[in-house]
Amino acid sequence: MSLVAPAATSAAVRRGLTSSQRDTRGTIFYLLLLLSLLFSLAVLAALLLDVMSRAIPVFQTRGLDFLTSPLSSDPTKAGIAQGLFGTIVIALLIPVISFPFGIATAVYLEEYAPNNRLTRFIAINIRNLAGVPSIVYGLLGLAIFVAFFDAIGLGGTRDGRHLLAAAVTLGVLVLPIVIITTAEALRAVPLTIREAGYGVGASRWDVTRKLVLPAALPGILTGTVLALARALGETAPLLLIGGIVGGFSTPEGQSVAETLLGSYTALPLTVFQWAKQPQEDFRQLAAAAIVVLLAVTLFANGVAVFLRNRFERSW
Amino acid sequence: MSQATPALELRTSLRGSAARRRRERFVQAVLLAGGLASIGISALIVVTLIADALRFLAAVDLSALNSIGWAPRRGMFDLPTLLIGTFLVSAIAMLLAAPVGLLSAIYLSEYATPRVRSVVKPILEILAGIPSIVLGFFAIAVISPEIVQRINPKAPGFNVLAASIGVGILSIPLVASVAEDAMRAVPRALREASYGLGARRLTTSLRVVFPAAISGIVAALILATSRAIGETMVVAVAAGASGSGARSWDIFGPGQTLTAAMASLAIGSDRVRGDDLAFPSLFFLGAVLFAMTFLLNVIGDAFVRRTRQRY
Numbered sequence: 053m054s055l056v057a058p059a060a061t062s063a064a065v066r067r068g069l070t071s072s073q074r075d076t077r078g079t080i081f082y083l084l085l086l087l088s089l090l091f092s093l094a095v096l097a098a099l100l101l102d103v104m105s106r107a108i109p110v111f112q113t114r115g116l117d118f119l120t121s122p123l124s125s126d127p128t129k130a131g132i133a134q135g136l137f138g139t140i141v142i143a144l145l146i147p148v149i150s151f152p153f154g155i156a157t158a159v160y161l162e163e164y165a166p167n168n169r170l171t172r173f174i175a176i177n178i179r180n181l182a183g184v185p186s187i188v189y190g191l192l193g194l195a196i197f198v199a200f201f202d203a204i205g206l207g208g209t210r211d212g213r214h215l216l217a218a219a220v221t222l223g224v225l226v227l228p229i230v231i232i233t234t235a236e237a238l239r240a241v242p243l244t245i246r247e248a249g250y251g252v253g254a255s256r257w258d259v260t261r262k263l264v265l266p267a268a269l270p271g272i273l274t275g276t277v278l279a280l281a282r283a284l285g286e287t288a289p290l291l292l293i294g295g296i297v298g299g300f301s302t303p304e305g306q307s308v309a310e311t312l313l314g315s316y317t318a319l320p321l322t323v324f325q326w327a328k329q330p331q332e333d334f335r336q337l338a339a340a341a342i343v344v345l346l347a348v349t350l351f352a353n354g355v356a357v358f359l360r361n362r363f364e365r366s367w
Numbered sequence: 368m369s370q371a372t373p374a375l376e377l378r379t380s381l382r383g384s385a386a387r388r389r390r391e392r393f394v395q396a397v398l399l400a401g402g403l404a405s406i407g408i409s410a411l412i413v414v415t416l417i418a419d420a421l422r423f424l425a426a427v428d429l430s431a432l433n434s435i436g437w438a439p440r441r442g443m444f445d446l447p448t449l450l451i452g453t454f455l456v457s458a459i460a461m462l463l464a465a466p467v468g469l470l471s472a473i474y475l476s477e478y479a480t481p482r483v484r485s486v487v488k489p490i491l492e493i494l495a496g497i498p499s500i501v502l503g504f505f506a507i508a509v510i511s512p513e514i515v516q517r518i519n520p521k522a523p524g525f526n527v528l529a530a531s532i533g534v535g536i537l538s539i540p541l542v543a544s545v546a547e548d549a550m551r552a553v554p555r556a557l558r559e560a561s562y563g564l565g566a567r568r569l570t571t572s573l574r575v576v577f578p579a580a581i582s583g584i585v586a587a588l589i590l591a592t593s594r595a596i597g598e599t600m601v602v603a604v605a606a607g608a609s610g611s612g613a614r615s616w617d618i619f620g621p622g623q624t625l626t627a628a629m630a631s632l633a634i635g636s637d638r639v640r641g642d643d644l645a646f647p648s649l650f651f652l653g654a655v656l657f658a659m660t661f662l663l664n665v666i667g668d669a670f671v672r673r674t675r676q677r678y
Contacts, residue, residue: 075567075569077569078567078568078569081569081572081573082478082569084470085470085471085473085474085478086474087470088466088467088468088470088471088474089470089471089474089487089490091467091539092467092471092490092491092494092536092539092540093490095494095536096490096493096494098505098509099497099501099502099505099509102505102508102509103501103504103505106508152401153401153404153405154401156397156398156400156401156402157398157401157402157404157405159398159401160395160398160399160401160402161402164395164398164399165399165402171402173406174402174403174405174406176668177405177406177409178405179664179668180409180661180664180665180668181405181408181409183590183593183594183660183661183664184412184597184657184660184661185596185597185598185599185626185656185657185660186597186599187597187599187626187629187630187653187656188412188416188597188653188656188657189412190633191412191415191416191629191649191650191653192408192411192412192415195415195419195650196411196415224408227405227408228405231405255383255387255390255391256391256394256395257390257391257394278496281496282496284498285496285497285498285499285500285501286498287498287499287500287599287600288599288600288603288626288629288630291630291633291634292629292633292649297634320498320500320600323500323501323504324500324503324600324603324604327500327503327504327507327508327604328507328604330524335504335508338504338508339504339508342501342504345498345500345501346497346501349496349498353496
């Protein structure tokens with residue numbers, strides 16, 4: 053083998069290094085990349101602009117009345133009070149259901165579990181649960197949770213298809229997300245922190261509770277709040293668990309139990325109901341409800357970002 | 368003083384008090400119960416779907432499964448109508464999401480400076496966080512009149528194409544983030560070797576990094592397809608769940624997917640809860656949907672793990 057490069061190769065290299073010619077194909081490809089990103093940006097901008105431009109007239113003419121009126125078939129009277137109420141109740145109940153289970157599972161998988169077949173099975177199972185379509189969770193809720201509430205005498209006026217069942221179903225729906233994000237946060241805590249704990253004689257639970265969990269708290273909070281935001285936007289499971297699409301009346305002076313076990317709806321369902329109507333009046337109402345829905349979910353996201361920035365530490 | 372050897376004595380004292388060990392075992396059992404609960408949920412999903420789907424299949428007149436049209440309240444359970452709709456929507460969605468998502472991933476992984484990345488990445492994350500019902504509204508209120516009806520003025524307001532574009536937009540962030548993770552996992556040495564040979568950035572991206580990350584890219588496409596198949600609300604709002612033609616391949620006409628058919632059945636579930644077959648058919652569709660997405664997720668997951676193992 054000769055050490056001297058073949059004449060053709062050296063010529064090609066020299067041409068490549070000295071060429072002042074623009075790299076046309078490279079430039080076109082770069083523009084294509086930018087275009088693909090611009091597409092997402094443009095969609096997001098168009099979506100927000102369209103929703104805002106339709107929603108503003110509603111807020112201008114209706115004001116607070118839109119937030120405090122119940123559903124109605126008359127677009128000048130319809131409001132989101134019932135939907136907002138349902139969404140807020142669900143938002144308060146989900147943490148009670150999914151956070152303890154989710155965090156316990158993540159702690160078990162990251163801190164306790166031996167590397168055996170059962171552990172690997174649990175981990176794979178959680179990844180698969182995260183990929184199950186949300187409407188299938190609705191079926192689970194309908195067949196199991198609704199039937200359960202009905203069977204134990206908490207069926208209420210609608211045989212178990214009430215806010216409690218909806219909240220439990222959405223709590224189970226976001227469980228895999230809570231587990232996965234919590235596990236990631238736990239994994240980010242350096243091993244040296246645990247070793248320091250064991251070194252001074254702490255037990256595994258002491259190390260987990262007093263060192264690892266506090267260190268992972270910002271990550272856990274961010275993940276769980278993001279999961280909550282995701283749950284609040286879910287619509288399909290609520291359709292199956294009997295969320296009202298149409299209208300219903302909330303009687304005056306209803307007790308808390310009657311409200312929780314009675315007819316309900318939620319913001320995404322209200323959006324769904326109005327978006328399906330072809331009249332522009334209802335389109336505007338849908339847009340206004342979307343603004344409120346996005347405000348609620350963005351508020352949750354904002355809380356997540358705040359928590360992350362407030363407590364974040366780097367190791 | 369006991370007769371124990373020093374080593375044994377050390378071991379007993381390190382083991383700690385009985386109370387402490389009891390507490391440790393108790394905590395571990397509680398945490399394990401959390402892990403087992405997730406298996407319980409999966410088991411419940413599978414058992415519910417299979418049991419109720421079998422009950423439907425046992426009760427239904429098999430000729431109703433081939434009755435040209437999905438109209439459960441009239442006893443017409445034609446699965447091919449829904450499968451065609453599902454196929455059309457997810458195929459068109461991926462035709463949009465695959466190129467846009469992959470090009471975005473190449474940009475973020477190979478071209479973007481850290482500063483640009485810190486601006487662009489959140490945009491995709493916001494898009495990923497938008498509830499699908501909002502995209503459904505966008506599909507029916509903007510995409511359908513402004514895009515689809517401009518291409519084909521005869522198209523009705525509710526049509527398959529608008530819904531498919533909406534589902535595609537929802538799938539872009541998933542494709543981009545999984546593919547970007549895969550490309551970023553390709554070792555620097557490969558890129559440096561390529562640049563060292565005089566390759567341009569275009570060549571390095573497409574001929575070196577892209578093939579090296581191909582498992583992850585395939586995984587991104589499979590997982591996004593699974594997500595598109597399971598997407599409900601965009602189709603339920605924009606495709607015109609009722610009044611769809613039987614076994615229609617017309618993307619400008621109204622259509623119905625597995626998920627949208629379930630949603631429209633569920634809206635009337637007060638009425639369906641009787642003894643006709645419309646209610647059990649919900650679980651039959653759920654079982655078909657679950658089987659399809661489960662299969663895709665398992666395959667996609669296997670591809671993701673292959674990328675992780677390689678580097």
